[in-house]
Amino acid sequence: MKTAIWWIRRDLRLGDNQALTEAMHEAEVIVPVFILDPKLLSSDYTGPARLAFLFESLRELDVNLKQLGSRLILRRGDPLEVLINLLRETGAESVFAEEDYSPYARQRDGKVALSLPLKLVPGLTVFHPDMPLKADGSPYTVFTPFSRTWRSLPASGSPHPAPKQLSAMPALTSLEIPEKPSHTAESPFKAGEEEAQRRLSAFTDSAIFDYSDMRNRMDLEGTSQLSPYLRLGMLSARQAVWAAQQASQLASTTSAQKGAETWLNELIWREFYAAILYHFPYVRQEAFRAELRNIPWQNDPSGLAAWKAGLTGYPVVDAAMRQLNTTGWMHNRARMISASFLTKDLLINWQEGELYFMQSLLDGDPASNNGGWQWTAGTGTDAAPYFRVFNPILQGLKFDPQGDYVRRWVPELALVPNKYIHSPWEMPVELQKQTKCQIDSDYPGPIIDHKLARERVLLAYRSGSG
DNA sequence: TGAAATGTTGGGGCG
């Protein structure tokens, strides 16, 4: 009887798991192990919300493994040391894992592979970052040609079903899965593979067909909200892409098809940013574009604190940050508005925002998060031009027309009428009293004048790009 | 996956 270790990292699922499938081809006995890596647990990029979500997800995975006759082995420590011990305990001949393209993971896996028979298997993205390359063999740095090539690659095929049973190895010790910290807020995202699949089906059965029109509306549930599940692999990229392609084929109108194709495009953005981080790992430390590394960012601790807390005085920005702080998730349109406000209105380094999002988001992914921030800051690949400055009032009027999103997350503004919901400081004093929203006491006035901020950032970017 | 500034057009009021 051959034994293999299934080293679980960002693939907390049994369905469509290529690493698990490969391991089962190779061995009869599978040891599913998750390693609590102190370096990751204490990383600046890790926050309590995502950790709590991870622990819940591990618990769900363990339940599912037990139904197959197996169980999750949880260990803590340096991955190489843990795996060496586990190989000794089990007599396993190889370790299978889903390949992770982020810098820390590559360094960690490189070290493990020097000492152990580690086999890395695709799955984090549909296509390996080395697949869509330009004709001269260099990586793409612009999304549109990347996506064209990505779409022209041979189809990834249908997702694999989960195994029916797994032979487990008895008598292995395992840590208890940690309870989530008591102070963690109740998350609207239930952990687990079943929940991920349920949400995927619900989305691709109906809302996907209106996605193109509805995805920007912060007051509606027009997006899939699947990112937390993709982040930890309760849903595979291939399952998501497959469902999008099926929906596109089933679509009965061109606008329905456009919805499915637009969502597929968002999944391709995820693959694009994974490839960017893989080929240009320095983007973790600095701007992708060298000419934008000298922007005169402001040292503004109180502005940064107000932004984090959702107390900038701009309702849409504050709603966005409070949605993040409360739920661990933020609407994508709100991410752009909030990021534009930090970088362009407050002129605070995008890396501050990147860090806070990583600490707060359940879906915080080093590649997509960095790509998104650099896009907004204009420092990245395929980036927004420096002069593209979001006006938080206009964005509110366009994408939260009745102010429902704002009122949901900023209760101080609950009674403010539509006319003033995105610029409450313009309310006459009498109306401020009536609506229990007196500016500077019940709700802050704008911490910065947008018009002036816009002029300042245009100047700063011109000087910083010289 | 902006927004503001500037330019152009055309209808209507009015002398």
Added chain:
DNA sequence: ACGCCCCAACATTTC
């Protein structure tokens, strides 16, 4: 009838 002005609506340019 005609020219003039105003200005909304739309288009183009610029940041």
